[in-house]
Amino acid sequence: MTRPIEIYEWQSYSCNNSSDYRLVAEFDSPARAAAMADELRAFFKKHAKQYDKQADTADFDWPGEPTPAALALGTKYGHAWDEFLIWGDDQLEGDEPHVVALGKTLVLYHTYSSGGFGPDVPTVLKKAGATLPEKSHADGPPILRGELALPAGPKGAKLADELASFFAQGDAGSSPHEWTDLPGLTIELGGDEDQYAFWCDGSRAAFTWPLPPQDIKSVTAHLTKRGATDLSLRVATKADVKQIAKRARELDKAREAGLAKAEKEAAKLDKARAKARPTPPSFDPKGLSFLFTGKLASMSRAEAQDRVKAIGGRVAGSVAKDLGVLVIGGDGSALYGQGTKGDKQRKVEALNAAGANIRIISETSFLTLGGAESFVAPAVPQELPGLTLVTTPEDSWVPAVCGGTTADGTLYLVGGLSSSIGMKTTDGRKFTAVKVAGRGLRAILVDGKQVWICGEYGTLYHSRSGFSGFKELAVGTRECLQAVVRAEDGAIWIGGHGGFLARSKNGTTFTPVSGVGGIVGKLLATTDGVLIPTTSGLWRATGATVKKLGLSKAIRQAIVTRDGTIVAAGANNSIYRSTDGGKTFRAAKVPAFTAVKLKRKPLEKAYWVKPAKDYNVLAQLGDGRIVAGGDHGVVVASCDDGQTFRRVEHALTDGNFWGIGTLEGKVFLGGENRIVLRVE
């Protein structure tokens, strides 16, 4: 049915409402570049003074005439200076362009210069013997190529890690304006993220970095202070960014290959160990009599007898032909089947030879008997999970629905874009509204009667009486808060944009925790500490100490699976897993997604639309399958503890998933387009 016709009428006309520049010149020697730099610095000062004086006169006609200083400089180099030269938005004096010589290269830079450096400065430079490698008025700071040797030992590892985290911020596609500086360095970051590139092979590192000349000194001092040696810096060529990015890919690949090899070796060892282990017994212990021999390694004899009773067996006093099971203690287990046997074992073997059916098992096998303490987990289903649309919150703008499940089995959903969504469910089917505080909500923590809700503009609300009486807590940031969790030690952690991370022992007074960079994603409290995914890598906090794990990629969320594997999902269609507690990570196999290429000539860079391929949320179903939700409605699942992911095809939404929660072994995905999906 079509909507009835509506007519709106108003009066209005449209209107048209109405940068930094660099100039790079190459000389044939560093001395000539340095001499020209000195000359231009002096010229800019003189010119500025003369121009300001000219502009202060009553009959000044903008933009004025070339100054005597400009005419003199032109004459010196055989050029008839023609145009005005101005910069800034007020007087020229005191705001002169930055001039720096880097080897044979001379760089001029100003954050705002009307008309760039005009036609005359480039001409003078050419007449002075320089060549101009790029068009005379390129915008943005010059891109520099740096290379350095890392110091030996932990200092070198730390510097490599800091640099890797800094440059990894570009993987998330965020503007450098949003990035976090290198620890201890405070400069304005500019340029485009694709102008930043970095590689490190363990002893040397190289990078490209759009860096205004006035910041070169700070950066070189910073790197030198941290132990870098053999530091070289020059203006990058067009090929440098590509070459460094290519080298980084090669090194990543080599690292991956090394890890793969190590993992293969580890798998071989596991296999060999498994082969050496006794096969778990496949019999029902109920009603059988048990006798022990040898010293038990894991428990006392009395405890072992209690266990027999717990699994439905009974304890025998001696070897007899109706004995059900002989358990060889840990010390004996090592010799099990190896030829050195005790009296009881020899007697049992003799009885068996005479027709008895007495099972001889190791202490290890004994421990696997019985349902309640069985160590064998149920098999993970191999089929992909299904998706069901369960609710659509009544809000026309729902960019995020984030979940938090309480111990009493209630899943809470919060969300909204500058609006409030609060819902709860106990069965994953029926959702009821709850009164929440704040707008643009991103995460909720419900712990008994206490509730914390965080969201946009650094807001954190707290209540001690359930969903009423909320009070806004001052946490010291205006950044969007993405997560709130309670750690094992009882502390409350919050995190969000701008590398903001804070901890509170009492739940109301928060102390910032420094050390992580980028955007902090969804925190996870584990028995080993709080996992902190960020756009600069994955970190773990124990107590108030934050330590980087072995992953320097942009990560949005990480989980620990029931097998103890850390699985981390993030930008660039990437999911990583670690089976060694986070020391090393390998990329999981994920399906490739076709890029949206709108590269139609002559559209060039204006029409590059990058493919949607970031994973924002991650959770494990009760049956062991892992689910990740990403941009454009993409859902992938793994049935092998995060080693490979397959796409879950559906047509329920093409909006981005931003939130996730679990209830009764099911996963709930929330996201754009007013949607919450149940995954089971």
Next chain:
Amino acid sequence: MRSLELDGALLRFDRETGTNQLVRGGPFERCVQRAPRVVQMALTNQCNKTCGFCYRPLDAASGWTFADVLAFGRYLSDWGVLELALGGGEPTVFPQFGDLVRQLWCETALAINFTTNGKRLTPALIDQLRGHVGQIQVSVYDDEDVDAVIDRLVAHGIRFGLNYLVTPRRLATLDADLLAWSARGVRDVLLLSYKGDGGLHLSAAELRDLDARIVQLHAHFAGRLQLKVDVCWSTRLTHAPQLFFDSDCRAGSLFLSVTSDRRVLSCSFADGGVPLSRFDELPAIYLQLKHARQAAQVAGCARLPAFGIRRGRRPALPVYPEAR
């Protein structure tokens, strides 16, 4: 009135009065927009001011001639575009600017509007333009006597509005400025958000303050002075009453920008662009830009994550896929 199909609606527009009628529902649900409502054109890159917050590419050429602009206007008019908004640089420094606007008005069906710093709005130019211009938009500069320009425009009875860049400092005098201008005869003020680096972006608290004050001012003026907010504010103003709220700025869809060196952009803050060698390439370029929904790589763009505003002064919002 001229009509333009929007996506799912029909827009009717009268250039003489500025009356807009939006018709939606019924058969208009099937409408598809194939041309922008307005083309913003940087007539020249020359300017008679040097402002720190100016975002135009300073080295761009000024490639339009009088005849070219006329031919371009005719093409836009035939294509279905309703308005041509001239800017710059400073459009009034374009040679024979008054004659150009008059001829565009007479020879096309477009409403011709322009944005100016007002320095060259002489009584003679105003007289020349009267009856041949939709609206003159005057940018407010702290170092210019905007009151004198307002008085001149009011005295000569020509339709005009003010462009007011809202910065943290100006927020303090917003009420006073608007009340004074209203008393002087201003009937239309567009509140612009800042785009660019530097500390002119409003903080979260300042945004909330602005939002609340627009609500109050809107109630106070009760239509005597029309307050407008630019599309780049997007979701940052949540309470300010808006006729049609759309968190997307519709750059490249509702409007297109053409630079002084003849490149087509989705908005005047965007980089790159498509060189415009022939006017009849515009519809194809338009469709591409409309669907690409590009973000401008400048802090303050509504399509950037968190508006691309550096930490410390940034209201954070989810990342929009097209901004990556």
